[in-house]
Amino acid sequence: MNKTIIKAPSVEMTKFSNLFIEMTAQNCNLKCKNCYVNVTDKKTKDFIPIEKVKQTLSDMTKNELEYIHLTGAEPMLHPDFNQILRLCLKYSSVIIHTNALNINDKKARFLRKVEEENEAGNEIVFMISIDHYKEEENDLLRGRGSFRKAIHALQSLYKYDFNPILAIVNHYSIPEKELKNNFKQLCASFDFETTDMNFKIIPLMRKDLVCDNPTDIDYQSLNLECKTSRTLTINGIFACPLLASDNRGKCGNDINDFSSRTYLETPYCSQCMSNNRYLFSF
Ligand code: SF4
Structure with missing residues (x-):
């Protein structure tokens, strides 16, 4: 009998320049629509x-790493956040992916000192x-009051000489130039x-x-997070932050022993391939 074996596309890591650390999988102070994280229980102690x-x-x-990323749910809710940040800074620059609800003038001043x-x-x-x-529109997606708090945080960070990047999930598929121009006007107010570097536009990813997986392309040539990074969680090492709670994304138990090949077999993977861009890094 002629058996057809359908193999999922796969990619090999080309370098390890970004380490994502999932500070908590479920603790968040917002509950945004379409979040890729399953925020189910704010009181789960999963730090x-x-x-x-x-x-x-x-x-x-x-010196292998270009960036360490602190992600979550909301990474700044980790009770040892400051200590972990200081520790990571000994190894590389650190990107904090945050909803910024915990950032005010006092916190920004403290982080400048760190x-x-x-x-x-x-x-940082x-x-x-x-x-x-x-x-x-923002608060419909992210919750009441989230817009004002994010703007307030941006002002505080700018005041203390940080140059924050706005991570914008493009829920309504607005043309990117239009989206950036509107955000530039908002920031100027x-x-x-800002310059274009201050905006990271992220396509909406749906679980x-x-x-359709493209068939006529070299998967290895795509810009995918799983080619340049791994994600550390309490449950081991995963291919990328999107799959940090999905066993299909598990690559190994610790940083000394993980697979460098990733099979792209989830709905997120098929969307990633068609987007062909880094969603979290540069
Ligand atoms: S979701 Fe994207 S980055 Fe993650 S393993 Fe799949 S293709 Fe790679």
């Missing part, structure tokens, strides 16, 4: 232990989630001077949407 972060970083070759005190000279970069340039 990654600082010892696990310490061990992982000491097992990695120094950055200045790190002897390695690494920097903020990726602030905000999904629309109009308050009403509170004297935050249930399967796109």
Whole structure:
């Protein structure tokens, strides 16, 4: 009998330049529509232990990483957030992916001090989630009050000499140029001077949407997070932040022993392939 074996496309890591650390899988102070994270229980104690972060970083070759990313749900809710941030800064610059609800003038001043005190000279970069340039539209997606808090955080960070990036999920498929121009005007209204570098437009990723896998392309040539990064969680090492709670994305138990090949077999993977862009890094 002639058996047809259908193999999922796969890619091999080309470099390991980004380490994502999932600080908590479920704790968040917002409940945004279409979030890729399953935020089900705010009281779940699922914070990654600082010892696990310490061990992982000491097992990695120094200077290999370009960025360490602190992700979640909401990473700044981790009770040891400041300690973990200081630890990571010894190894590389750190990108904090946050809804910014915990950032005010006092926190921004403190974080400026943390950055200045790190002897390695690494920097802290903020990726602030905000999904629309109009308050009403944003709050429909992210919850009441989230727009004002994000704007307030942007002002505080700018005041303390940070140059935050706005991470914008494009829920309404607005043309990117139009979206950026509207956000630029919004930022200019509170004297935050921006360039295109201040905006990361992220296509809406849906858990249930399967796109056709392109057949006529070299998968290895695509811009996929799983080619350049791995994600550390309390449950082991995963291919990317999108699959950090999906066993199909599990690559291994720890940083000394994980697979460098990823099989792209989930609905997120098919969307990633058709988008062909890094969703979290540069
Ligand atoms: S979701 Fe995207 S980045 Fe993650 S493993 Fe699939 S293709 Fe790679």
